Amino acid sequence: MTQLVSLIGAPTDIGAGAKGSRMGPEALRVADFAATLESHGLQVEDRGNLAGPANPWQPPDGGYRHLQQVVEWNRLVHEAVLAELRLGRLPILMGGDHCLGLGSISAVARHCREAGKKLRVLWLDAHADFNTNELTPSGNIHGMPVACLCGYGPKELIEIGGQVPAVNPKWIRQIGIRSVDPGEKRFVHQVGLEVFDMRYIDEMGMRHTMELALATMDDNTHLHVSFDVDFLDADIAPGVGTTVPGGPTYREAQLCMEMIADTGRLASLDVMEINPALDVRNRTAILAVDMIESLFGKSTLMRR
Incomplete structure (x- = not known):
């Protein structure tokens, strides 16, 4: 059966510390995201961009920057992702900054509750994103979605x-982590999050x-x-707001994606934090599309 895929753009940097990830969805489109997926036999609908509040670029208030706008964007994402899942489609959220993972994954968790399914979340990131307003050095909510x-x-x-909590920490596997704030480090340990750091x-x-991670x-x-x-x-991926040296190489990342594809169980995806303002000739979006091709079964040889 042909897999039905929906692309949802969320053009905002509302939870980030650097401007520019709001242009991420367009960078993916310029990198021929939809056509590339279609070349692997997927039926793709681009649902366009969600329209949420502008970024007021204010300092933190009570340890959070732009809390009300972040809430509004995440509600929009939650509704959009949930609607696609209920239609039996595979939603791909094109961010935008990673605070939106909260809206996306809470929608997936809700769908799993409705459908009686178990959930596994792979969080591929340089950062644990497990801060709270008491622990955060910046107040940027893109450092908090997993904790939320x-x-x-x-x-x-x-x-x-x-439902609170939306997910059980035991359902999450974090991969590639190499930047965790001091207070966040203790909190991750305390909660028992499973982290495969670099x-x-x-x-x-x-x-x-x-x-x-896939067991x-x-x-x-x-x-x-x-x-x-x-x-x-x-x-290899300079076009992001918070670069951290020492991440997975091209081949390590490809192996990660290929092994996910081998499970045949990928059912929803976020692609977050591409920042064309910091990129070189859209190199990072092109690389992201290449990686996502592997998530959907691109391989060098025919594999059983």
Whole structure:
């Protein structure tokens, strides 16, 4: 059966510390995202861009920057992603900054509750995004979505999915992490989040990492991938707001994506934090599209 895919643009940098990720959806379109997916036999509908509040670019208030606007954007994302899932389609959220992962994943969790499915979330990122307003050095909410999903955050954000917490931390696997704030580090440990940081990948290899991250899934598991493009090494993906050196190489990242594809269970996807203002000739969006091709089964040889 042909897989039905919906592209949803969320052009905002409302939760970020640098301007520019609002242009991410257009950068992906310029990189021929839809046509590339269609070349792999997918039926793709581009639903256009969501229209939310502008970025007022204000300082933090109570440890949060732009809380009300972030809430509004995440509600829009939640409704859009949930609508596509209820139609039996695979939603791809084109960000925008990673605070929107809250709206997207809370929608996926809600859909799983409705459909009686189990959920596994792979969070591919340089950052754990597990800050709270008490721990954050910046107040930027793109550093908080995983904490909010797990029930730690302002009432308006943690309740978006209709249940608190929206997800159990045990359903999440974080991969590629290499930048965690001091207070956040203790909090991640306390909550028991499963994190495969870059040291783990260096020591054990990407294959072993992904085998563990994908273990114990069955036919009733909905697999969601939240792909922050700063997951990739900054040398190959310069167009992101918060580059951190020492990320996965091109081949390590491809293996990660290919092993996800091999499960056949990918059911929703976020592509976040592409910032064309910091990029070189759209290189990062082109690379992201290349990686997502592998998520949908591109491989060098025919594989069983």
